[in-house]
Amino acid sequence: MPSRLLRLSVLLVLLAAALLPGCGSSSGPKSADAPLRFWNGFTGPDGKTMERMVRNFERETGIRVDMQIIPWATYYDKVVLTLAFSDAPDVFICHANQMPMFAKYGKLHSLNALMSGPQGLPDSDFMELPWKAVHYGGQQLGLPLDAHPLGLYYNRTMFEKAGIVDGHGQAKPPTTWDEFLADARKLTLRDTGGKVTQWGFTFTNLRSNWYTFLRQFGGNVLSADQKRCELTSPQSLAASERMHDLIDKYRVSPKPEGFDAWEGFRKGQVAMIMEGIYMLSGLEEQKGLRYGGAPVPLFGTQRAAWGGSHVLVMPVNEPPERVDKVWRFMKYLSDHSLEWARGGQTPIRKSLIASPVFRTMPIQRAFATQVPYLSYEPLTVVGNEIAPFFDAAVQSMLIDVRTVPQAMKRANRQIQTVLNRS
């Protein structure tokens, strides 16, 4: 018996010993020579473009980079946890509208000294809005890599068939509300039974589409001081009503109920959609589709287009001996962001926008004209918390679960509660 007990005890000790190492931190020290760890969420064709740029950087500088692509859906979970506990990458991509949270908790390395240092970059070369979006409390916390505005994609074949062409017989995208509505009406086709066979326009991503309408009418989600929700303002209501009218009053767009608008556009059932520039590569793959890209028409009273930016950021506790290397990498990607743009982004360095190479990318150029009035989603710490409320409001008004004022009033109350709490 004692020998059996002894054997059992030994087994248990071994078991415990096997378990314990798993409890500790798995992070190794970041030595000066270890490869740079770079995280992003570019799971699509953009990932291949980024991979190519990273390899070029390695070849040109001899600095090794270990790039990890994590799907956006779980990307920030991983980033946040590593920033909070251990093992953060040396450099990672952060969307401009996610930066306020990292900034609030002081998790990002200031780039002020690097920007103005001998290897720095001129501030003046950056477009104003993406540049402003990376500054918090006087500190530059990231290097914006691109801007990805919403734009109008249109089916050239359908436009030409409907006779919506310019003097050269080329499809002519609308630029104003009146033109847009007239075109959408012409492009919505019905069979003899009244069933729609082709839609003039369809809402794809409701948030980006609505936000564009909202900002074009001069409305906003939050007041300038971010203390009040302004969804019940006359501007907000007018913008939302106009969006709703496309479905209910003018009948040129289907309700966003199960209709896959993006597939509809790709398969030639929809003439116009508004999507981000990053969807471009998805269209390039579609055989037989003749499409064009243009700035968003002016639906309201002022120019605006929803947009975002991918920003290169460095964790605050990056070891000093690695900071320069990380900066070289960031700067390289920024300097080569024309290559990045080719995969469906717009550069934000003025020198690159003016370069002859960029002229060979007509759709990127058309979308890039909107960068001066790009509308970021509210840059606030509670961004993730309030977004589901306006998302639900937009959806419920478009599928007629609530009227526009009801939907906006409800979201306004919900968002105001969040603002009051924080």
Added chain:
Amino acid sequence: MAAPAVALERKRKAPGMKPGRFRDVLECYLFLVPYLLLFSVFVIGPVTYGFYISLHDYHVLSTHRPFVGFANYAGALHDDLFLKSLINTAYFAVMVVPLGNLISLLLALGICKEGRLTTFFRSAFYLPVVISVAVVAVLWQWLYSTQWGLINYYLDAGAEALRQLPLLGAHIPAYTPIPWLSSPRFAMASIALLSMWWGAGGNMIVYLAGLQAIPETYYEAATLDGANSWQRFWSVTWPQLRPTLLFCLVLSVIGAFQVFGQVMVLTRGGPDFSTYTMVLYLYLTGFSLYKMGYACAVAYLLFLVVLVFTLLQFRLLSFKEVD
């Protein structure tokens, strides 16, 4: 688990326990140690720590995490979205638990007797259970699609066939596809339907085991007494099946209150928060807003809700009557 209980029983009965007995008891516990160790490290530890976190204002990125008492609990109870998620989850449970168990029981009754195709049907009905929730969700996403979904396709074909009928046909309007997942009216019911399809086989196996455990002699006796098949079911099968029923109902309620994967993949709580469930709420609070203290408080509230329902079920469907 029985061994130490028996040993303890003996210990209580014989205060002057011999050294040999003590070693027996010790040995029993030693056999349990590997499990207890894992249980402590991966269940008791996190659960206790979770409670500790729930009493703090704990943002993952913050280094300052002050004690706030039960403020997170109070916050959740005053949050519209939490209450909405509670109602949604209860609605889901009300749909899935009774109907799902009825389907499982009927399936089990159907395949209880050995026949030529029994093995085939048992496997076929059980098969969905082994598929992961993500696969099930994607599969049903295709079935539910308004553009190319099979369900809408057949409904459309059916409506079209009716329209061809001589007199009646003229009055039937053209079919408009049902937005199964994108309308607040249908979304939760659609999620419930796929959940029942997914889970029916699991409970079916348990019911089957319960049915097969009923001694054949009971049925023989009942037949001799002149009972018809309904009376045999009502007076023999049903009471004998009550412990199984309790087991399945309790597990179904717990499962229903923890519904997550389906809504996460298919609707993320939409449209208009109509499929926003409690676990989704706690997941998004924890991993989209990173408020772990609040999320842990929600987890404990969910635990309390499930506990109350489980106790209620035990009370209503007590074993004692069966004995």
